[in-house]
Amino acid sequence: MKPSDFPPPFDVSEAVARPTDPEDERIEVGVAIVGAGPAGLACAIRLGQLLEEAPAIAERLGDVPVAVIEKGKQPGSHLLSGAVVNPRALQRLFAGRKRLDELPFYGVVEQESVYFLTRNRAARIPTPPTMKNHGNRVASLSELGRWLAAQAEEAGAMILPETAATKLLVEHGRVRGIRTGDKGRGRDGEELPNFEPGSDVLARVTVLAEGTQGHLTGAAIETFGLAGENPQVWALGVKEVWRVARPLRRVIHTMGWPLRAGAKYREFGGSFIYPMGDELLTLGMVVGLDYRDVELSVHDLLQELKTHPLVRKLLDGGERIAWGAKTIPEGGFLSLPKRLHAPGLLLAGDGPGFVNVPALKGIHYAIETGALAAEAAFAVLQRGEAVGRRGALASYDEAVKQSFVWRDLEQVRNMRQAFGRGFWLGGALAGAMTASHGKFPPGDARTEPDAEQELIRTGRARRYPAPDGKLTFDKLSSVFLSGNKTRDDAPNHLRVQTRVAPELAELWARMCPAQVYEPQDGRVEVTASNCVQCGAITAKGGRLTPPEGGSGPEYTLT
Amino acid sequence: MSTLVFLEHHEGELQKDSLGVLAKAAQLGGDVSALIAGSGVEGLAAQAGRFGAAKVYVADDPALEAPLPQPRVDVAADLVRRHGFETVLFGATVLTADVAAGLAARLDAGLNWDLVDLAQEDGKLVGKRPALDDTVYVDVGWKGEPRLALIRTGTFEPVESPAEPEVERVDVQLEDFSTLAKMIEQAHEESEGPSIEDADVIVAGGRGLGGPDNFALVEELAKALGGAVAATRAVVDAGWYPYSTQVGQTGKTVAPRLYIAVGISGAIQHKVGMQGSNVIVAINKDPNAPIFEYADLGVVGDLHEIIPKLTELVRQRKAA
Amino acid sequence: MKIAVCAKAVPEQARRIDPETKRLDRSGEQTLNPFDANAVEEGLRLKGDAADAEVVLFSLGPERSLDALRKALAMGADRVVLVTDEAAAGSDLVASSYALARVLEREQAELVLFGQQANDSDGAVMWAAVADRLRRPLISQVAELTVSDGAVRGKRQTEFGYDVIEAPLPAVVAVSDAINEPRYPSLKGIMGAKKKPQETVSLSDLGVEGERAGESGSRTEVYALGEPPPRGETQRVEDDGSGAEKIVEFLLERKAL
Ligand SMILES: Cc1cc2nc3c(=O)[nH]c(=O)nc-3n(C[C@H](O)[C@H](O)[C@H](O)COP(=O)(O)OP(=O)(O)OC[C@H]3O[C@@H](n4cnc5c(N)ncnc54)[C@H](O)[C@@H]3O)c2cc1C
Numbered sequence A: 001m002k003p004s005d006f007p008p009p010f011d012v013s014e015a016v017a018r019p020t021d022p023e024d025e026r027i028e029v030g031v032a033i034v035g036a037g038p039a040g041l042a043c044a045i046r047l048g049q050l051l052e053e054a055p056a057i058a059e060r061l062g063d064v065p066v067a068v069i070e071k072g073k074q075p076g077s078h079l080l081s082g083a084v085v086n087p088r089a090l091q092r093l094f095a096g097r098k099r100l101d102e103l104p105f106y107g108v109v110e111q112e113s114v115y116f117l118t119r120n121r122a123a124r125i126p127t128p129p130t131m132k133n134h135g136n137r138v139a140s141l142s143e144l145g146r147w148l149a150a151q152a153e154e155a156g157a158m159i160l161p162e163t164a165a166t167k168l169l170v171e172h173g174r175v176r177g178i179r180t181g182d183k184g185r186g187r188d189g190e191e192l193p194n195f196e197p198g199s200d201v202l203a204r205v206t207v208l209a210e211g212t213q214g215h216l217t218g219a220a221i222e223t224f225g226l227a228g229e230n231p232q233v234w235a236l237g238v239k240e241v242w243r244v245a246r247p248l249r250r251v252i253h254t255m256g257w258p259l260r261a262g263a264k265y266r267e268f269g270g271s272f273i274y275p276m277g278d279e280l281l282t283l284g285m286v287v288g289l290d291y292r293d294v295e296l297s298v299h300d301l302l303q304e305l306k307t308h309p310l311v312r313k314l315l316d317g318g319e320r321i322a323w324g325a326k327t328i329p330e331g332g333f334l335s336l337p338k339r340l341h342a343p344g345l346l347l348a349g350d351g352p353g354f355v356n357v358p359a360l361k362g363i364h365y366a367i368e369t370g371a372l373a374a375e376a377a378f379a380v381l382q383r384g385e386a387v388g389r390r391g392a393l394a395s396y397d398e399a400v401k402q403s404f405v406w407r408d409l410e411q412v413r414n415m416r417q418a419f420g421r422g423f424w425l426g427g428a429l430a431g432a433m434t435a436s437h438g439k440f441p442p443g444d445a446r447t448e449p450d451a452e453q454e455l456i457r458t459g460r461a462r463r464y465p466a467p468d469g470k471l472t473f474d475k476l477s478s479v480f481l482s483g484n485k486t487r488d489d490a491p492n493h494l495r496v497q498t499r500v501a502p503e504l505a506e507l508w509a510r511m512c513p514a515q516v517y518e519p520q521d522g523r524v525e526v527t528a529s530n531c532v533q534c535g536a537i538t539a540k541g542g543r544l545t546p547p548e549g550g551s552g553p554e555y556t557l558t
Numbered sequence B: 001m002s003t004l005v006f007l008e009h010h011e012g013e014l015q016k017d018s019l020g021v022l023a024k025a026a027q028l029g030g031d032v033s034a035l036i037a038g039s040g041v042e043g044l045a046a047q048a049g050r051f052g053a054a055k056v057y058v059a060d061d062p063a064l065e066a067p068l069p070q071p072r073v074d075v076a077a078d079l080v081r082r083h084g085f086e087t088v089l090f091g092a093t094v095l096t097a098d099v100a101a102g103l104a105a106r107l108d109a110g111l112n113w114d115l116v117d118l119a120q121e122d123g124k125l126v127g128k129r130p131a132l133d134d135t136v137y138v139d140v141g142w143k144g145e146p147r148l149a150l151i152r153t154g155t156f157e158p159v160e161s162p163a164e165p166e167v168e169r170v171d172v173q174l175e176d177f178s179t180l181a182k183m184i185e186q187a188h189e190e191s192e193g194p195s196i197e198d199a200d201v202i203v204a205g206g207r208g209l210g211g212p213d214n215f216a217l218v219e220e221l222a223k224a225l226g227g228a229v230a231a232t233r234a235v236v237d238a239g240w241y242p243y244s245t246q247v248g249q250t251g252k253t254v255a256p257r258l259y260i261a262v263g264i265s266g267a268i269q270h271k272v273g274m275q276g277s278n279v280i281v282a283i284n285k286d287p288n289a290p291i292f293e294y295a296d297l298g299v300v301g302d303l304h305e306i307i308p309k310l311t312e313l314v315r316q317r318k319a320a
Numbered sequence C: 001m002k003i004a005v006c007a008k009a010v011p012e013q014a015r016r017i018d019p020e021t022k023r024l025d026r027s028g029e030q031t032l033n034p035f036d037a038n039a040v041e042e043g044l045r046l047k048g049d050a051a052d053a054e055v056v057l058f059s060l061g062p063e064r065s066l067d068a069l070r071k072a073l074a075m076g077a078d079r080v081v082l083v084t085d086e087a088a089a090g091s092d093l094v095a096s097s098y099a100l101a102r103v104l105e106r107e108q109a110e111l112v113l114f115g116q117q118a119n120d121s122d123g124a125v126m127w128a129a130v131a132d133r134l135r136r137p138l139i140s141q142v143a144e145l146t147v148s149d150g151a152v153r154g155k156r157q158t159e160f161g162y163d164v165i166e167a168p169l170p171a172v173v174a175v176s177d178a179i180n181e182p183r184y185p186s187l188k189g190i191m192g193a194k195k196k197p198q199e200t201v202s203l204s205d206l207g208v209e210g211e212r213a214g215e216s217g218s219r220t221e222v223y224a225l226g227e228p229p230p231r232g233e234t235q236r237v238e239d240d241g242s243g244a245e246k247i248v249e250f251l252l253e254r255k256a257l
């Protein structure tokens, strides 16, 4: 039994359409950017900078030269990361405009430790080169995103939160823009009294910066035949923010326990613990979604991790103030699309997979690719060239290939092992092998889709601690802390088969950090309004589609 | 200290909450007077005396027949100005909230709402109130007099202290704008029982009931207690009970005197809608259900055993 | 017809009272008080397609409120007038209603609408104070509203059932959240909102004296902040057949029966 035996009732054609609104009702913008994450916002900021110096072009682009479409309630509402940020791309973006100390960072990383954990012990191991973070900055990506959004607005972009892009508008072989989602539909899709239909947003250039599991990005890759050499694979990260009694003064990564070493389990991942100033810290657990055990739950593994003496000590006397979950593309260089553009379209950030897996870093690549996308779009607009012409936007691919993004990812590409195992086992291979006497790393590199892994059952759930409401928490109280207050009668945006093998039903129930799935008499009950849009279901046999704009989590500190 | 308590009445009865506030005023000490405004309400003065008013002002006028706030503001303002009451208290209802706020504007007097207690501390009157969905408690006060306060529903119990009150009829002089709003139709209860927002007692059912038909169990119990029936999202989602009865984050927020949770796990999204309840009783077969962390009484057991028996016992007591 | 809607920006989440100032912490993200969306919706419904009708938002609050109030513009309201002034911070009912009344007087709307309550302070009283200051008739808690022949008629729910009340215009009406389902702003609406008139006025523009505003104009104060009293221990019993009796005993003891 594997999840892919029950493919989701979803066809990519649903996400691609021609413009349908009558001409006079269409919304015309210059550049439409989908996603107010670091990639999309950097793109908007860079465009603003370029247009400021070329008012004639801005004029030509109409009333709204740059629009950013974001499904979260506010910019930042759907942003979640570690995050230790390499400031390189930000420095370039704000050169001569902002100093790094004007950005909302919690501080510079000065010390770091890596541990190999067993149930009760923590063995310090040397920090592997890819895990070195000296000089990087700690941030909450949600906060950084809000700040970047304010900069983008100042630079002239129009930010449109609470708006999901649900369809890629394609006509005559070129991307014309996107269609936004309807609002005010009932559970069965019926129109409620306050129904408000979506709109066609037409743009000269559309930049997809949707981040992980991008819905339209996936559709674009399929429609334009852009798929790379390897399929994309993902890891799921669940994290919390704590107000703590004593400041943590270093960055910590752990590997080993509570993950298991046996090759058959395919449990690749580890934890991060980052200081956020003197009063807060954040900790998270990341596990590759190629795992096999139906009872594996990253949320519960994070709860288990907190019972380790090393971690418990840090949290003692503290209080949990935020929680959230999100997936990370882990395919790396070999999973990148073979082109980053199509007529009228550019792809940036996590969507196409710009993550340096052995370093657990994507933010500076998102910012850099977003800014490069802006430059490519601007160049075409400046030349007044037909944007839809094949290859008109190819300069973007060139620029990315010339940039540090490509060099970084290519460099680690040869660590095939690293790609197979993600950050912890890839980056820290040597350390782990020493500390575990050769038990880690288990298994082979990852080249199969996550949903192709055969499922096993090993009684893993017995070890999860019972929630005590102080150190360890259940999923529902965690979802509450995510700020999710989605209306109960929103339509279901999760495409899964509801009659599936019992193992798969259980896998989903355990995997989902938001308690969306519940096996019930041979069926899977789906409570879609719990969903925090982490994307894990797309990796394991279902499909997350963009829900009604403004719904889902309302992260502020993650 | 001189205190005036505004007494609300309905169909010839003084309201219990108003009398509770009167009892509290008497307990705080000083001269306690009451104001009854309406038409043909003279007879209510004696009732007020029995619950602690030394003096009762009666404003009896056909213009005060309908329970509308603005004429009452005129009457109260006049009375406060003439007698210089230091404190004016209201048991909060739809009508009295409007009277109190109108009076605050008229007299430029401080109004504190949602009080759950009043105390004299260091010679100062201090109001105690929960705020921000009951997550904090605040001590509040007034700068200058008169001090106006709205007391949360169901806070104080009436206390009988038989006395002959002094009754004084007051002149009713109304502002021109106060009589512009007219009651066209004063209807009475349209539904059979109280709605969950108004109910004193709520019996709430969760997925532990096992099916829609078993809601009869909670309905019977609610009927015996004179209360309303509420539900969790899980059962509303399943179509067992209407959305209008859902209590919680995405449903209604309630704070009855008694909340009985039957077969409800007590997830935080449910808790935030009912944690303000005065007494919480939970029946659940799972000893680790989160509801037991905040219930006043938790009974670990099978609801199918307990609820019918409980309904029967309540019926017997009510009959007796 | 000119319809005024009084509306307030409230903290989006993580609501807390600042222990220093003893005021609500308004530093985080602000949003349109959700109950005011019902008033905006009702205003827009009454305005309908009438070209000469106007829905104007009035608010007292910090300058940042504009971002949140823009949602009402995106829904379709025509403009915003925000009374904003350092000196107004910490206004209680007496002080806020005074400033609001002054700005409303300036505009002379036929109908002044309020929402059911501000979801941060939960007073559900502001309209009554404003109506008194404006010397206009008031109908509150309105779940159904009609306007015809220069009068408003509102159906409302009280503890005792439904009342129907009528008043001549100009009048003050507070609507309940049962009155309608607020519309979602359309994308066009959102994009157009920024360009609609957004006026800010100071207290002195309105002739509000300093001593009638903010803390000096307020007649209430906050002395201390504390934790809610603990609920008390949960009394726990295993049902051994006597569960129902135990509940009845408990209820009698707590005077809850
Ligand atoms: C647990 C975890 C820890 C991490 N730690 C680090 C770290 O320490 N350092 C680091 O550099 N990187 C880290 N990363 C990776 C980093 O967070 C990502 O690489 C980065 O956020 C990618 O930026 P992005 O702009 O491409 O996408 P995102 O940040 O995902 O933003 C995409 C935005 O687009 C919106 N969106 C998506 N689809 C639509 C649509 N159809 N319509 C409207 N809006 C849409 C989303 O709501 C979101 O706001 C971590 C990731 C995770 C999950």
Ligand SMILES: Cc1cc2nc3c(=O)[nH]c(=O)nc-3n(C[C@H](O)[C@H](O)[C@H](O)COP(=O)(O)OP(=O)(O)OC[C@H]3O[C@@H](n4cnc5c(N)ncnc54)[C@H](O)[C@@H]3O)c2cc1C
Binding pocket: A476, A479, A480, A484, A485, A486, A529, A530, B205, B206, B207, B208, B209, B231, B232, B233, B234, B235, B246, B247, B248, B249, B250, B251, B252, B262, B263, B264, B265, B266, B267, B268, B269, B270, B273, B283, B284, B285, B286, B289, B301, B302, B303, B304
């Ligand atoms: C965004 C969001 C909003 C939400 N909004 C709300 C909301 O407004 N209101 C709300 O209620 N929930 C809400 N929820 C859902 C909430 O998290 C819970 O899922 C829900 O409250 C559970 O309902 P329940 O207690 O009926 O069901 P369950 O959690 O399934 O609990 C049933 C309980 O019944 C007990 N039981 C079973 N059989 C018996 C028996 N024979 N005798 C005694 N006990 C028995 C079980 O032990 C169990 O504890 C929301 C969730 C989210 C994410």
Ligand SMILES: Cc1cc2nc3c(=O)[nH]c(=O)nc-3n(C[C@H](O)[C@H](O)[C@H](O)COP(=O)(O)OP(=O)(O)OC[C@H]3O[C@@H](n4cnc5c(N)ncnc54)[C@H](O)[C@@H]3O)c2cc1C
Binding pocket: B110, B111, B112, B113, B131, B132, C005, C006, C007, C008, C023, C024, C033, C035, C036, C039, C058, C059, C060, C061, C091, C092, C093, C094, C096, C100, C113, C114, C115, C116, C117, C118, C119, C120, C121, C122, C123, C124, C125, C126, C127, C220
């Ligand atoms: C926790 C808390 C408790 C408070 N308690 C008191 C108290 O007991 N006494 C007191 O005098 N003050 C109190 N305040 C101050 C109070 O916030 C202000 O008086 C405020 O301006 C009005 O709030 P309200 O609750 O009266 O509003 P409500 O009466 O609940 O609001 C009803 C409607 O009035 C309109 N409205 C309210 N405020 C504004 C505004 N500023 N601008 C435009 N329209 C508005 C909206 O349409 C709203 O829907 C409290 C504040 C907080 C945060």
Ligand code: SF4
Binding pocket: A494, A511, A512, A513, A514, A515, A516, A530, A531, A532, A533, A534, A535, A536, A537, A538, A544
């Ligand atoms: S349902 Fe939502 S929260 Fe749950 S796994 Fe899928 S995307 Fe993540």
